[in-house]
Amino acid sequence: xxxxxxxxxxxxxxxxxxxxxxxxxxxxxxxxxxxxxxxxxxxxxxxxxxxxxxxxxxxxxxxxxxxxxxxxxxxxxxxxxxxxxxxxxxxxxxxxxx
Amino acid sequence: xxxxxxxxxxxxxxxxxxxxxxxxxxxxxxxxxxxxxxxxxxxxxxxxxxxxxxxxxxxxxxxxxxxxxxxxxxxxxxxxxxxxxxxxxxxxxxxxxxxxxxxxxxxxxxxxxxxxxxxxxxxxxxxxxxxxxxxxxxxxxxxxxxxxxxxxxxxxxxxxxxxxxxxxxxxxxxxxxxxxxxxxxxxxxxxxxxxxxxxxxxxxxxxxxxxxxxxxxxxxxxxxxxxxxxxxxxxxxxxxxxxxxxxxxxxxxxxxxxxxxxxxxxxxxxxxxxxxxxxxxxxxxxxxxxxxxxxxxxxxxxxxxxxxxxxxxxxxxxxxxxxxxxxxxxxxxxxxxxxxxxxxxxxxxxxxxxxxxxxxxxxxxxxxxxxxxxxxxxxxxxxxxxxxxxxxxxxxxxxxxxxxxxxxxxxxxxxxxxxxxxxxxxxxxxxxxxxxxxxxxxxxxxxxxxxxxxxxxxxxxxxxxxxxxxxxxxxxxxxxxxxxxxxxxxxxxxxxxxxxxxxxxxxxxxxxxxxxxxxx
Numbered sequence: 001x002x003x004x005x006x007x008x009x010x011x012x013x014x015x016x017x018x019x020x021x022x023x024x025x026x027x028x029x030x031x032x033x034x035x036x037x038x039x040x041x042x043x044x045x046x047x048x049x050x051x052x053x054x055x056x057x058x059x060x061x062x063x064x065x066x067x068x069x070x071x072x073x074x075x076x077x078x079x080x081x082x083x084x085x086x087x088x089x090x091x092x093x094x095x096x097x098x
Numbered sequence: 099x100x101x102x103x104x105x106x107x108x109x110x111x112x113x114x115x116x117x118x119x120x121x122x123x124x125x126x127x128x129x130x131x132x133x134x135x136x137x138x139x140x141x142x143x144x145x146x147x148x149x150x151x152x153x154x155x156x157x158x159x160x161x162x163x164x165x166x167x168x169x170x171x172x173x174x175x176x177x178x179x180x181x182x183x184x185x186x187x188x189x190x191x192x193x194x195x196x197x198x199x200x201x202x203x204x205x206x207x208x209x210x211x212x213x214x215x216x217x218x219x220x221x222x223x224x225x226x227x228x229x230x231x232x233x234x235x236x237x238x239x240x241x242x243x244x245x246x247x248x249x250x251x252x253x254x255x256x257x258x259x260x261x262x263x264x265x266x267x268x269x270x271x272x273x274x275x276x277x278x279x280x281x282x283x284x285x286x287x288x289x290x291x292x293x294x295x296x297x298x299x300x301x302x303x304x305x306x307x308x309x310x311x312x313x314x315x316x317x318x319x320x321x322x323x324x325x326x327x328x329x330x331x332x333x334x335x336x337x338x339x340x341x342x343x344x345x346x347x348x349x350x351x352x353x354x355x356x357x358x359x360x361x362x363x364x365x366x367x368x369x370x371x372x373x374x375x376x377x378x379x380x381x382x383x384x385x386x387x388x389x390x391x392x393x394x395x396x397x398x399x400x401x402x403x404x405x406x407x408x409x410x411x412x413x414x415x416x417x418x419x420x421x422x423x424x425x426x427x428x429x430x431x432x433x434x435x436x437x438x439x440x441x442x443x444x445x446x447x448x449x450x451x452x453x454x455x456x457x458x459x460x461x462x463x464x465x466x467x468x469x470x471x472x473x474x475x476x477x478x479x480x481x482x483x484x485x486x487x488x489x490x491x492x493x494x495x496x497x498x499x500x501x502x503x504x505x506x507x508x509x510x511x512x513x514x515x516x517x518x519x520x521x522x523x524x525x526x527x528x529x530x531x532x533x534x535x536x537x538x539x540x541x542x543x544x545x546x547x548x549x550x551x552x553x554x555x556x557x558x559x560x561x562x563x564x565x566x567x568x569x570x571x572x573x574x575x576x577x578x579x580x581x582x583x584x585x586x587x588x589x590x591x592x593x594x595x596x597x598x599x600x601x602x603x604x605x606x607x608x609x610x611x612x613x614x615x616x617x618x
Contacts, residue, residue, distance in 0.1 A: 004470075012469045016421065017428070017446065018462055019438075019454035031524060032467060036480075038525055039410040043479050046486030053488040055308045055338070056294040056541020056567070062337040076201035082435030091430055092445045 004033040099134070099264060100127040107173050107267040107321040114161070114172045121154035121161075121172030125216045128174050132218065132265045140240050141250075141260035142219045143179050146186050150174060150216040157214045170324055171214030176266040178257045179220035180227050181312065182301045183207050186217070190303045191225040191235040191253075194427050194434045194456025204301020205336065206270060206312050206329040213328050218266050221256030225458045226424065227277055227305045229253050230530040233521055234460045242285060244557055244596045248514040251281025257315045258285040262593060268325050269315040274305050275412055276510075276534025278313045279546035283509035283560020286548045286592040288316045288577070290326060291534075293567045294541030295340040297326075298333030306419035307338075309412075309538040317591065319547060319578040320355065323347040326570070342568060350571035354578030360394035362576060365502025369405045370533045376512040378552025379559040383508045386549055386561050389583045390506075395576075400501050402494035404487060405536050411487035412535045413528060414471050414480050421468030424461070427453065463524065492540045499566045504576050507533050509546040509560030537564055545573040547581055548592040558592060 009029045013020045020028070074087050083090040102110065102124050113119045129147055136142055157172040182188045182200035184207075189195045203211070210217060224234035232240040232255030242250040243263040250259040257269035258281030271278035273291035282289025290313045297312045304310060314325035330344025366387065371380060387397055429435035429452035430445070436455040438447045457465070471480040498505055510530055520527040537544040542564055549561035561580070565572040585591065593599055 008470075009466060012466045012473075014450075016465050016469045017425075017449040017453055018457065018465065019450040020462070024462070028463060028466060031463060032470065035413065035463075035467060035524060036470070039414050039480065039484075042407055042410045042414060042483040042487050045404065045407055045490065046483040050486040050489055052482060052485035053492060054485055056492075056539070057338065057340070059338060062334065064334065072201050077431075079201050080198050080432035082429060082433070089430055092443050092448045094445050096442050096444050 004029055004036060099131060102127040103131045103264040103267075105267065106318045107170060107316065108318070108324060110267060111169050111173050111324075115169070117161075121157045121216065122151060124172065125150050125154040125174045125218070128218055128266055135263055136265060138241060138246055139243055139259050139263050139265070140238060141221055141256045141263065141265055142176070143189060143191070143222050143237055143256070144187050145219040146217055149185055150218050153211075153214070153216040157216075160214070168213040168328070170328060172216070173268065174216045174218045174266060175210060175325075176218045176221050176257060176260045176269040177207065177210075178223055178254055178269065178271050180223055180272045180303050181207060181270060182303065183217065183220065186220055188220065188303070189237070190227070191223040191237065192456060192458065192461070193236045194452070195432075196236075196434065198433050200301070202301065205298035205333045207301065209329050215328075221254070221260050221269060223256055224253035225461050226303070226420070227253035227272055227274055228420070228460050228464055230276070230280060230527050231515075231520065232256060232281075233517060234458060236458055239517065242514045243598055244285065244514065246598070248516055248557070249284070251284040251510075251514065253277040254281045254289075254315065258282055258287050258289065261285075261287045261315050261317055262596070263599065267317065268321060270329070271313055271315045272302055272305075273311050273313055273538065274309045274416065275538050276531040278315060279534050279544055279560070279562060280510045280531060282315065282546040284514040284558060286558035286596065288319055288322045288545065288547045290314050290322045290570075290573065291537060291544045292326060292330060293340070293543040293570055295338045296342070296344065296543070296568070296570060297330050298336040298339050300333055300335040304423040306416040307423065308419060309416065311538070317593065319545075319574060319581045320348065320351040322545070323351040323574045340568070346571045347574050350574040351578040354575035355582045357393055357579050357582050359390060359576065359579050362395045362504065363502045364390055364395050364397050364576070365400035365498050365505045366397060367405070367498070367505050367507045368399055368401045369403065370507035374511050374529070374532075375508060376552060376554070378554045379508050379510070379512060382550040382552065382559050383561060386580060387506070389580060393579050393583065398502055400498040400505065402491070402498055402536070404490035404494045407487045408491055408536045408539055409528060409532050411484040411491070412531070412539060413467075414484035415488070415539070417464040417468030418471045418481050419468070421465045421472065424465060427456065460524075488539045491536050495536070495540045495542055495566070503565070504572050505564040507562050508549070509533060509562040513552045513555055513557035513559055533562060540567075542567050543570040543573055545577050547577050548584065550584070550588075550592070551595060
């Protein structure tokens with residue numbers, strides 16, 4: 001079985017910005033190891049000669065004319081925010097105080 | 099049950115046009131039906147009573163004034179709660195969006211409004227469309243109208259159950275790995291995943307952007323075609339939107355219903371069947387092949403050897419894209435903000451607490467898996483390899499479509515399973531999407547339609563049709579032909595055979611044993 005231990009999951013949870021309890025970390029470590037084992041097969045048939053496809057259809061940039069269009073008003077943009085002040089999103093401190 | 103609710107969308111539209119019934123009457127009948135049965139089914143997270151009736155009233159007035167209206171004007175519809183709507187909450191089945199109202203409409207919703215279709219409300223789903231059973235909704239599961247102790251499929255179980263239970267004639271779903279087709283199969287309804295890019299995804303909350311597709315849910319193939327033509331077509335607000343016009347689907351359905359499939363080659367996908375497929379599902383599938391032959395179709399066997407890797411590739415690509423798409427739920431611009439119980443109040447700690455409180459277990463599992471698959475050192479082995487498998491699957495489809503016009507398989511390996519049966523085993527749950535996932539990886543269109551009842555449990559099974567990209571019309575032609583043959587054999591719709599639905603006449607709602615499923 002793939003080595004995914006509790007510390008690995010704790011690291012991934014930190015990267016994903018999700019606080020996890022000890023019990024969650026334990027459970028998730030077991031489940032992830034099983035899932036990762038089962039998806040390992042993808043590397044079996046995908047040799048270097050096979051190009052990767054990121055998308056079902058070819059993509060190109062879509063650009064609109066540089067003119068003012070129908071946009072959300074400031075009030076609409078802030079309408080779902082958990083906190084706002086003076087027409088802006090209000091965010092908790094970015095930096096921890098020393 | 100008011101007989102209006104049993105009409106197909108097309109039949110209702112004709113009655114509206116003929117002035118035999120008003121949209122207010124039809125919409126009220128659906129709202130009454132929702133009030134009657136949704137306590138048992140829980141297909142809806144929000145019912146939009148006042149606005150739906152106001153839209154219906156407006157359509158009736160326009161019709162009375164002699165205005166030219168869309169064929170589906172006045173026909174009510176339900177919308178999966180993964181699609182944003184002004185004036186109604188959108189939750190994606192998650193606590194992190196509880197009570198949130200979008201400031202804009204999805205393009206498909208704008209199109210419904212332009213066609214004059216009253217929106218009955220928002221339907222239940224697995225949280226952020228992650229699941230195959232609608233058990234992962236933060237607001238409690240939806241129940242299958244055929245048997246309340248069974249799942250209605252997922253993630254669009256709410257939309258499928260609403261249509262199957264006659265709570266709405268039509269609904270919209272989203273299909274990332276089968277979330278329209280698999281619920282269709284287990285509830286006896288029609289579900290279509292259009293060609294990738296054929297229907298705008300602007301305003302569909304993104305799960306896995308390279309796989310997601312909005313599509314119709316209905317009780318007949320023609321109804322799906324009618325709705326597909328309303329929502330399809332180019333949208334400059336979606337960078338992946340095809341420029342092709344969305345036409346010819348209704349004509350294809352009407353032509354198919356005549357029952358002649360002469361000259362059509364149908365490819366049976368060797369790898370989607372046999373081991374792991376329920377005997378009754380297989381038996382009904384083989385019977386449908388005979389029906390196809392009797393309609394003049396040629397049946398050939400095609401092999402898609404890379405399909406056996408599709409599930410593994412999907413469960414790397416989906417979490418990877420989801421971990422990125424769901425990063426925006428950070429407690430800053432919208433939705434929930436949860437403060438940490440102790441320690442300093444920094445944005446990073448608020449984010450961690452918010453996402454811990456707002457996301458359910460399956461969402462966390464897939465985000466963590468996605469972060470892992472995208473990690474330095476693992477990227478090539480997992481995400482990179484999965485993208486290569488995608489190439490191989492596209493090649494398999496290309497080869498298969500050189501031998502056949504439409505590919506066929508059972509939609510799901512089994513009929514609806516019981517609640518809780520696969521909750522503890524994510525891999526067992528994921529296996530349910532084994533037949534539907536290849537179409538999402540390749541971007542080709544797929545349809546599931548009712549395929550009779552499995553003998554061993556009397557529950558609906560589905561048959562899946564797949565066509566090359568941009569050839570959605572083929573699905574409607576072949577699907578309508580099979581539907582016509584089935585209905586002739588069954589003496590009507592498959593839903594006439596559903597024990598709960600037959601007993602659910604007005605004032606006689608079956609009071610069934612309702613399992614304690616937890617949730618809100």
